[in-house]
Amino acid sequence: MRGVPGRPCVLTVAVLPPLAVLAAAILTACGSATSPSSSGGVTVVSRTTGSIGASGATITITASGVSPSSVTISTGQSVTFINNDTRSHEMDSDPHPQHGSCPSIDIGVGLVAPGQTKLTQGFMDAGTCGFHDHQDANNAGLKGSIVIR
Numbered sequence: 001m002r003g004v005p006g007r008p009c010v011l012t013v014a015v016l017p018p019l020a021v022l023a024a025a026i027l028t029a030c031g032s033a034t035s036p037s038s039s040g041g042v043t044v045v046s047r048t049t050g051s052i053g054a055s056g057a058t059i060t061i062t063a064s065g066v067s068p069s070s071v072t073i074s075t076g077q078s079v080t081f082i083n084n085d086t087r088s089h090e091m092d093s094d095p096h097p098q099h100g101s102c103p104s105i106d107i108g109v110g111l112v113a114p115g116q117t118k119l120t121q122g123f124m125d126a127g128t129c130g131f132h133d134h135q136d137a138n139n140a141g142l143k144g145s146i147v148i149r
Helices: 017-033 103-108
Strands: 055-062 065-067 070-073 078-083 089-093 110-112 117-119 127-133 143-148
Touching: 055 070, 070 078, 078 103, 089 103, 103 110, 103 127, 110 117
Parallel strands: 055 078, 070 143
Antiparallel strands: 055 065, 078 117, 089 110, 089 127, 127 143
16 A cells, blocks of 8 residues: 555554554555655665666676676666676675665566576666675675666
């Protein structure tokens, strides 16, 4: 359930305590319609557009890391990830291990097999999204950022 900007979300809960928990969850969702929010204790930097946009940049993954480690795109655009390594990489948004600061990365990319190309979903909001390889989270060469303007 999404709220309408400028209008409050209204929900009437009758008697049962389990419904109160559900109501709280629904009312929390109402607040996410107008700006980035918090999801599972992780602040969302840029929401997803819900679909793949035009690719504004390409990041190549090799055994030595990601290149370039930082790219800049416009809102609405996606980023292409190409795995030129001989092993799979699981590219997720920061922070590790929760992820979630940039759902466009988590939903669109995830596990990238050798030789595979994947695109993020479009990025809705301006900001900087950090990413890393979940399977090798301490490897600085497999960390980077996507700047959305």
